[in-house]
Amino acid sequence: MNDNWRDRVAAIWSHADSLADGDVVNAIDELVAERDADDAEALFEAAGARDYAGREAEAEPLYRRALESGLDATRRPQAVIQLASTLRNLGRIDESIAMLERQLHEHPDDEWTGPSAAFLALALASRGDSTQAVSVALMALADYLPIYSRSIRSYAAELVAD
Known part of the structure; x- marks a missing residue:
């Protein structure tokens, strides 16, 4: 199931540029809803979708929850970078x-x-x-x-x- 889920997430990201920002968030959220509420990978994807849509204030707590929920070593560095970028955009530069x-x-x-x-x-x-x-x-x-x-x-x- 994980590989299929990841493939479907990747498919959304592969054509995200052709979608409205809200449609990207909605499409990712549909997939996130298939996972447990504390699933680190799903939280990371939900955060990334909001970040992509310019909704940094919504993305920040989701990135933090993803990191706290034990995001795997493959995605953890990416989540840290994306959270740090979000914080910069929110004015929390230090x-x-x-x-x-x-x-x-x-x-x-x-x-x-x-x-x-x-x-x-x-x-x-x-x-x-x-x-x-x-x-x-x-x-x-x-x-x-x-x-x-x-x-x-x-x-x-x-x-x-x-």
Whole structure:
């Protein structure tokens, strides 16, 4: 049942751009209703749908419940990033930054490093720390450069050196 449910969720997301925001929320909610009220994966999908629709205030508690309900290791980092982004959009920038810094500490060198750093850079810029934001973004970007990685890391560190 999980695979079929996940396939149906993925199908909604695959054509979400062609749907009205409210239709995405409604379609996801129909699938969420098939699961238990405390199902972490379903809560995550409900939060994501609201986030997608620009309903961040509704998304935040759902993300928190998903994380508290034991969201699996595959989705947990994504939920943390999405919650942190939601918090930034709600004006709770320091909380967003703290979450993303913890996330980077927990995932210093995996597939979540780049996305976490990107959202941390956005949160830092929102707080007015543009130089630190650029440094974080450049550090993350350095991993993807075919050459100059060492130089970019060094220059990025210099930006925030005392």
